Amino acid sequence: MTRIDTRFAQLKAAGRTGLIPFVAAGDPSPQHMVALMHTLVAAGADLIELGVPFSDPMADGPVIQHASERAIAKGVGLNEVLGWVGEFRRRDADTPIVLMGYLNPVEIHGYARFAQEAVAAGVDGVLLVDCPLEESAVLQPLRDAGLQQILLAAPTTAPVRMAQLCGSAEGFLYYVSFAGITGAAQLSTSDIAARVADIRARASAPVAVGFGIRDAASAVAIGKFADAVVIGSALVESLSGAMDAADIEGRARDFLQPIRAALDAS
Amino acid sequence: MDFQAWPDAQGRFGAYGGSYVAETLMAPLAELREAYERLSADPGFLAELDRDLQHYVGRPSPIYHAEQLSRHVGGARILLKREDLNHTGAHKINNTIGQALVARHMGKQRVIAETGAGQHGVATATVAARFGMRCVVYMGAVDIERQKINVYRMKLLGAEVVPVTSGSKTLKDALNEAMRDWVTNVADTFYIIGTVAGPHPYPKMVRDFNAIVGREARAQMLEQYGRLPDVLTACVGGGSNAIGLFHAFLNDAEVRMVGAEAAGLGLATGHHAASLAAGRPGVLHGNRTYVLCDDNGQITETHSVSAGLDYPGVGPEHAFLKDAGRAEYVGITDDEALEAFHLLARTEGILAALESSHAVAQAMKLARELPKDGIVLCNLSGRGDKDVHTIAAREGVEV
Numbered sequence: 001m002t003r004i005d006t007r008f009a010q011l012k013a014a015g016r017t018g019l020i021p022f023v024a025a026g027d028p029s030p031q032h033m034v035a036l037m038h039t040l041v042a043a044g045a046d047l048i049e050l051g052v053p054f055s056d057p058m059a060d061g062p063v064i065q066h067a068s069e070r071a072i073a074k075g076v077g078l079n080e081v082l083g084w085v086g087e088f089r090r091r092d093a094d095t096p097i098v099l100m101g102y103l104n105p106v107e108i109h110g111y112a113r114f115a116q117e118a119v120a121a122g123v124d125g126v127l128l129v130d131c132p133l134e135e136s137a138v139l140q141p142l143r144d145a146g147l148q149q150i151l152l153a154a155p156t157t158a159p160v161r162m163a164q165l166c167g168s169a170e171g172f173l174y175y176v177s178f179a180g181i182t183g184a185a186q187l188s189t190s191d192i193a194a195r196v197a198d199i200r201a202r203a204s205a206p207v208a209v210g211f212g213i214r215d216a217a218s219a220v221a222i223g224k225f226a227d228a229v230v231i232g233s234a235l236v237e238s239l240s241g242a243m244d245a246a247d248i249e250g251r252a253r254d255f256l257q258p259i260r261a262a263l264d265a266s
Numbered sequence: 267m268d269f270q271a272w273p274d275a276q277g278r279f280g281a282y283g284g285s286y287v288a289e290t291l292m293a294p295l296a297e298l299r300e301a302y303e304r305l306s307a308d309p310g311f312l313a314e315l316d317r318d319l320q321h322y323v324g325r326p327s328p329i330y331h332a333e334q335l336s337r338h339v340g341g342a343r344i345l346l347k348r349e350d351l352n353h354t355g356a357h358k359i360n361n362t363i364g365q366a367l368v369a370r371h372m373g374k375q376r377v378i379a380e381t382g383a384g385q386h387g388v389a390t391a392t393v394a395a396r397f398g399m400r401c402v403v404y405m406g407a408v409d410i411e412r413q414k415i416n417v418y419r420m421k422l423l424g425a426e427v428v429p430v431t432s433g434s435k436t437l438k439d440a441l442n443e444a445m446r447d448w449v450t451n452v453a454d455t456f457y458i459i460g461t462v463a464g465p466h467p468y469p470k471m472v473r474d475f476n477a478i479v480g481r482e483a484r485a486q487m488l489e490q491y492g493r494l495p496d497v498l499t500a501c502v503g504g505g506s507n508a509i510g511l512f513h514a515f516l517n518d519a520e521v522r523m524v525g526a527e528a529a530g531l532g533l534a535t536g537h538h539a540a541s542l543a544a545g546r547p548g549v550l551h552g553n554r555t556y557v558l559c560d561d562n563g564q565i566t567e568t569h570s571v572s573a574g575l576d577y578p579g580v581g582p583e584h585a586f587l588k589d590a591g592r593a594e595y596v597g598i599t600d601d602e603a604l605e606a607f608h609l610l611a612r613t614e615g616i617l618a619a620l621e622s623s624h625a626v627a628q629a630m631k632l633a634r635e636l637p638k639d640g641i642v643l644c645n646l647s648g649r650g651d652k653d654v655h656t657i658a659a660r661e662g663v664e665v
Contacts, residue, residue, distance in 0.1 A: 055433060055564040056550065058445045059288040065432050077562030103286060103549040105563030130286045130549065134276070152289035156452060161292065179290050180450040 003096040003124045004148055004171040007046055008206045008227060017263045018228025019219070020208055021235050021256060022049040022100065024064060025081045026071030028242045033084045035245060039252045041095050044260025049127070049230065052081050052101030059129045061183030063233040067240065078109050082121045089122035098125040098150055098171070103138075111138060115145035125150050125171045133168055153199060155179050155191070166203035172228065173203050177211045183233030193225045200227075216262035223263050231259065269516035269592055272583065277466020277553075280589065282582035285465040287552045291445075294452045299467045301372050306474065311367065318363050319478065322396070323353050325360075326482045329490070329643065334613040335626075341633035342640030345495065346616075346626075347483050347511060349647045356619065356648030357479060357507045358389035362458055364475035366393035369456035376400040376455045380444040382409055382437035382503070383574035383621065384416025385648055386460030391425035401425040404443040406436040409573045416652050434567040437503075437577045441551055461504025462581030465552030469581050476510025483643060484514045491641065497522040497632050500645035501624040502595060503539065503575035505584045507647035512593060522594075525584060526628035528570035529597025539568035541580040542588050542595035550579040556588070571600035571656070572620035574648075598624040606630060607650065607657070619648035620656065 001009070011018045021040050026033060040048055053071040057064060085097050099118070106114050106128065118126070125148035131139065132152075139149055148171035153162060156179050165173065177192050192209065199207050209222050210230030219229045238255045242248045272279045285295060305311040319325040327348045336344045349357040362379075369377055377399050381387030387403040394401035403420055407429045410417050420427050433439040441464075448457040462469045462476075487494055498515060500508035502525035515521045530538035538544065541556045548557035550565060558566045558578040570576045587593040603620060606627035610616050618626055622645070629644035636642065650657075658665045 053564075055559075056438060056442050058442050058551070059290075059449065061446070062432070069433070072562075072564055077564070079562075104557070104559060104565070107548055108546075108559060108561065108563035129288050130552070132285065132287065132289055132292055134292075135284050135286055154288075154290040154293075156290050156293040158293050158296070176288075176290060179452055181446045 002148060002171065003094065004047065007096050008172060011046060011227065017223035017226065018046040018208065019044050019256070019260055019263060020047045020049055020228050020230040021045050022051060022230060022232030023239070024051040024053060024067035024071055024236050025084065026053060026074055026076030027067040027236065028239050028248060030074050030076055030080065032245050032248050034087045036248055036252055037084070037088045038091065039249045040256060041092060043253045043256035045095065045256065046228065047096045047098065049098050049100045049232070050081060050085070052078060052099050052105055054102040054105060057102060059181055061181040061233060063183045063237045067236045078105050078114065082117050082123070085123050086121040096124040097122065098127055099123055100127040101129065103128050103131045111141040115141045115147060118147060119145045124148060127152070127174060133164060150174055152176055155195065162199065163202065166199060169203050169205035172206045172208045173199060174230065175199060175207055175209045177209050177222070180211065182211055189221045192222065196225050216259045219259045220262050220266045223266060267590070270513065272586065273466065273470050277470065279583045279586035281547070282554050282585040283466060283469055284554055285552060286549050286554065287465045288449065290449050290452070291465070294448070295465055302368055302467055302471050305368055305371055311371065315364055315367055318367070319360065323359050323363060324351065325478065327351050329483055329486045332614050335610060336633060338609065338613050339630045339633045342496065342636035342638060342642050344629050344633050345641060345643045346646040347479060347643060349479060349507065349645060350616070350618065350622065350649035354389045354392050355651065356385040356389065357476060357510060358386045358460060359392065360478055360510065361460065361472050361475040361506060362386070362389040362393045365456070365458045365471070366397050366399070369399065369458070370397055372456065374454060374456035376402070376451065377458050378402045378404070378444050378447050378455055379458045379460060380404045380437065380440035381460060382440070382576055383572065383619070384409070384413040384420065384652060385574060385619070387425070387427070388416050388419050388423070390458050391420040391423035394425060395423045402447065403427050404430050404440040404447070406434070406440050407431045408435040409437065412656055413573055413652060414655065436568070437573070438551070438565065438579070461506040462509050462583060463504045463551055463553060463555065463579055469553065469583055472506055473509045473513060473583060476506050477513040479507065479510035479645065480512060480514030483511060487643070494518055494521050495641040495643035496636055497524060498643050499524045499526060499625050499628045499632060501526045501575060501621045501647060502542065502580060502584060503528065503577045503621065504579070505581035507645050509581060509583055511645040516592065523592065524628060524632060525593060525595040526598045526624040527595055528572060528575035528624060529599045530569040532599055533597045537569040538597060539570045539576050539578065540597045541578060542584060543597045547585070553582045555579050555582040555585045571603060572624065574619070574621040575624065596628065598627045602627040604657070604660070616646070617650035618646055619650045620653045622647045
C-alpha cells in the first residue's frame with residue numbers, strides 16, 4: 001500500500017476528514033522550508049501538497065503566482081524541492097507528499113530522471129495541473145517508479161469523462177470546487193456536495209476538494225461530504241512576508257490548528 | 267509525407283501540439299472542437315466567412331513586386347504579400363473574423379483576447395464591435411507602454427484593455443491571464459487566441475483561418491508569374507502569419523521556406539525571442555513545442571524590438587516543420603529589422619510593422635543568394651503606423 005493509500009485508510013478508519021495544506025515550495029523562505037513542513041504536520045496536516053514553482057502558472061490566482069515568482073527569484077527549482085522532501089523524510093516517514101505544479105519543469109528535468117529522484121527523496125504523488133489524462137502517457141516513467149498521478153475533476157467535467165477519471169484515479173481524486181483559478185472566493189456548498197457525492201459513488205479513490213476553502217468554516221462545510229479538504233491560497237497568503245523561523249512556525253500553526261480542531265469537532 | 271495532413275485527431279503535429287490544460291478547460295475545448303469541425307465543413311459558414319473576407323477585410327491582398335528594393339539589394343526579385351493592406355492593417359483579422367463567426371454560431375456573447383503588439387487586440391476589438399459582442403483584451407503592462415496607439419484604438423472600438431502586471435508583463439503573461447479569465451467565465455465567453463499556439467484546436471483553427479494568405483499567394487503566383495516562388499519568408503513570433511503563408515505550399519517540395527525569428531540583440535547575447543533557433547522542446551500554454559526556458563524549466567524573458575514577436579514559445583506546427591526539415595528558422599536582430607524598415611520605407615514607400623520588417627530583412631538576405639530571375643515571396647504581415655513612436659524613441663526623435 002502506498003503512503004497516500006495508507007493515510008486515507010487511516011482517516012476512514014478514524015472517521016476523520018483529511019486536511020491537506022498546500023504551500024509554495026520556497027516561499028516564504030527556502031531555508032525554513034523543511035521546518036515549515038514539519039510544523040504543518042504538527043498542526044494537523046494529513047498530507048502535504050508542495051507547489052513546484054513555475055513561471056507561467058495558468059491555473060493559479062495572484063496569491064500563488066506571486067509566491068511562485070518569489071521562490072523563482074530565490075533560485076528555487078525541482079532540485080531544491082526534491083532536496084527538501086528528502087530532508088523532511090529523515091524525520092517523517094508517514095506523511096504523504098504530493099508535488100503540485102506544471103509539466104514543463106518535469107519535462108525539462110527529464111521524466112525518467114525525475115521519477116527516480118522523486119521516489120528516492122520520498123515523494124508519493126504528483127499533480128501536474130496542465131497534464132490531463134489524455135496527455136499523461138508521458139508520465140509512464142513516473143508510474144513505473146511508483147509515483148501516483150493525482151487527477152483533477154472539475155464542475156465542467158462531462159459525465160463520460162468523469163467516469164474515465166473515476167476509473168483512472170489513484171491516490172485521491174482532486175475535485176476543483178468551481179470553474180476558476182486558485183484563491184477565488186465563490187463557493188456554493190450544495191452544488192459541490194451533489195457533485196462530490198456522485199464522484200464518491202463511482203470512484204474507488206477518495207475525493208479531496210480544493211479551490212476556495214479559506215478557513216475553519218468553509219473547511220467544515222466541505223468536510224461534511226469530502227474525504228479531505230485542500231487549503232492553498234489562504235495559507236500561502238498568511239505565510240507571505242514571514243521571514244524568521246519563529247514567525248513562519250507561528251503563522252502556520254495559528255492558521256492550520258483551528259481548522260484541524262474545527263474539522264475534528266464537526 | 268503529406269505535410270498538409272496534420273494535426274491528427276488529438277491535435278498533434280508529430281511530437282508537438284496536444285492539449286496540455288487544466289481539467290476545467292477540457293470541456294470547453296471539446297465544445298469548441300466540435301463546433302469548429304461542424305462549421306468548417308458547413309458551406310453556409312464558409313460562404314459567410316468568404317463574404318466578410320472580401321467585403322469587410324478587403325481580400326484578396328495583392329502580391330507586389332518591390333522592384334526598387336530588389337534593385338537596391340541586387341539579387342532575386344522580392345515580392346511582398348500585402349497583408350498590411352487588410353482592414354486593421356495586418357493579417358490578424360483573417361483569424362479574428364473567423365473565430366468571431368464561430369463564437370456567434372456558438373452563442374457566445376463575450377470575447378476575450380491576449381495581445382502583444384496590439385494588432386490582434388485591435389483585430390479582435392474590431393470584429394467584436396461589428397458583431398455586437400463584449401470584448402476584453404489582456405495586454406502586458408510593458409506592451410501597453412510601447413504600443414499606446416493600439417491601446418487607444420482598442421478603446422475607441424469599445425474594448426476594455428486590462429493591463430497584466432505578472433511575470434515579464436508581456437505577451438506570454440497576457441496569454442496566462444486570458445486563460446484564467448476563460449477558466450472563470452467559460453459559460454458565456456469565447457477566447458479568441460491570436461496565434462497558432464494554445465491547446466488543440468487553436469493551432470489548427472488559427473492556421474486554417476490564416477491559410478487564405480498562402481492559398482491566394484499561390485494562385486496569384488501561378489496566374490501572374492506562371493510559376494511558384496523559389497523561397498517563402500515570413501516573421502515568426504507565435505507563427506500565425508508564417509504558417510498562413512507556408513501552408514498552401516507545404517507539399518510543393520521545390521519551394522523553400524524560411525521563418526525569421528526575433529534575434530533581438532543577437533542570439534549569442536541571450537536577449538532574443540528565437541524559440542526555434544535557440545530553444546528546446548517543452549510544454550507551454552497548452553501545447554508541446556519549442557520554448558525558451560532555463561534548466562529548471564522556467565520560461566525565460568524574451569527580448570525583441572517588436573512586441574508581436576516577443577514570445578518564448580512558438581506554434582507547434584512550426585516545431586514539427588523544423589524537425590521534419592521542411593522549413594528553416596533563422597534569427598533577425600533588432601538592428602537588421604530596423605535597417606530593413608527604413609530601406610523599405612525609402613525605396614517602396616511602405617512603412618512595415620517592426621514584426622514584418624524581420625521578414626523583409628530575411629527576404630533581402632535570401633534575394634542576395636539567388637540569381638536575378640529568382641523569386642522571394644515575403645509576407646508583409648502588417649503595417650508600421652503603430653511602431654512610429656517606438657522607432658522615433660529609439661532614434662532620439664520627439665514626435
